[in-house]
Amino acid sequence: xxxxxxxxxxxxxxxxxxxxxxxxxxxxxxxxxxxxxxxxxxxxxxxxxxxxxxxxxxxxxxxxxxxxxxxxxxxxxxxxxxxxxxxxxxxxxxxxxxxxxxxxxxxxxxxx
Amino acid sequence: xxxxxxxxxxxxxxxxxxxxxxxxxxxxxxxxxxxxxxxxxxxxxxxxxxxxxxxxxxxxxxxxxxxxxxxxxxxxxxxxxxxxxxxxxxxxxxxxxxxxxxxxxxxxxxxx
Numbered sequence: 155x156x157x158x159x160x161x162x163x164x165x166x167x168x169x170x171x172x173x174x175x176x177x178x179x180x181x182x183x184x185x186x187x188x189x190x191x192x193x194x195x196x197x198x199x200x201x202x203x204x205x206x207x208x209x210x211x212x213x214x215x216x217x218x219x220x221x222x223x224x225x226x227x228x229x230x231x232x233x234x235x236x237x238x239x240x241x242x243x244x245x246x247x248x249x250x251x252x253x254x255x256x257x258x259x260x261x262x263x264x265x266x
Numbered sequence: 267x268x269x270x271x272x273x274x275x276x277x278x279x280x281x282x283x284x285x286x287x288x289x290x291x292x293x294x295x296x297x298x299x300x301x302x303x304x305x306x307x308x309x310x311x312x313x314x315x316x317x318x319x320x321x322x323x324x325x326x327x328x329x330x331x332x333x334x335x336x337x338x339x340x341x342x343x344x345x346x347x348x349x350x351x352x353x354x355x356x357x358x359x360x361x362x363x364x365x366x367x368x369x370x371x372x373x374x375x376x377x378x
Contacts, residue, residue, distance in 0.1 A: 163306065186365065197270070197356050197369030198309070243308060252297050252316075252365045256308035 157181045158246050160257035167264050173231040175260050177244035180225065184246035188254065189218060189229050192241045201242075202229070234264045268292050272357050272370035279347040279377045287342040287373050289357030297360045298340040299367065300324075300332065302353040309356060315340055316362075347377045 159178045167173045177187075185206040190198035204211040204218045204227070211218050217230045231238055241261045245254040273288045291298065296317045301309040301324075311324030315334040329351060331343040340359075344351060354374050358367040 158308070160308075188366065195371065197358070197371050199369070200366045203366070247365050252360055252362075252367075253311070253314070254365065254367060256301075256310075258306065258308040 155180075156258070157184075158244060158255050158257040160242075160244060160260045162260050163258070164261040164263070167234045167262065169236055169264055169266050170233045173229075173234045173238065173262055173264065175229040175231075175242050175244075175262065177227045177229075177257050178225060179227075179246050181246070181248070181255075182225070183248045184255075185249060186247045187218070187220060187227050188245045188247075189216075190243045190245060190256075191238075192243065192259070198243060231262075234262075236264050236266050238262060239264045270357055270359055270368055270370035272355075272373050274373060275371065276374045277376070279344075279375065281347060281349065281377060283347050284343070284345050285347070285375075287344075287355055287357075287375075289340045289342065289370060290338050291340075291357075291359040291368070292338065293359060293361075293368065294337060295359035295368070296337065296362050297367075298334065299358045299360075300330070300340070300342045301356045301358065302326065302351075303356060303372075304353050312342065312355075344375075349377050351375065352377045 188203040189201040192198040299314045300312040313332040315321045357370045360367045
């Protein structure tokens, strides 16, 4: 039973436009959410996070939105750049603890 | 700034062989983790450790063993390799108070 789901395996976006990556979760105990980015032949790297006490967190071109009632979060990248092409994983934890549950990932392709 | 170092990067095993995947971190992190990532899937936790001498099972521990004799090292042992263990293995570490995990570059293992 997947507790964290990324229903879009891939997404293609034109350079300069907005990229929106989505993530749904089923466990209502999750209270801390993270996004990781992964390039080929590299390990995932932390991108941005959000606590359940907030509904938005912004860091430069990256913004994460959390809708607790819908158990849904999204990552917005504006403007998208070719270097953003990677696989993006969302992850969640309980009590902001150290154990993370990962989604299956979404491959983002930003076309020049 | 080595971070988390995994060796080897690639390995091909025959069914029934054994091997140890090495993981070392130089950030003095207490928590360390082993994940596997199958094609198109997210990361699944195999084992984790909250400090030297303390390890515990994750979601998919069968067929693996770990030890943690020092803060820096967290090797993963495969005793009788099976084709189902063909995967990419990632090691990660984190501090006690923050659940941002830092990942190594991964070990790509094929069991034939």
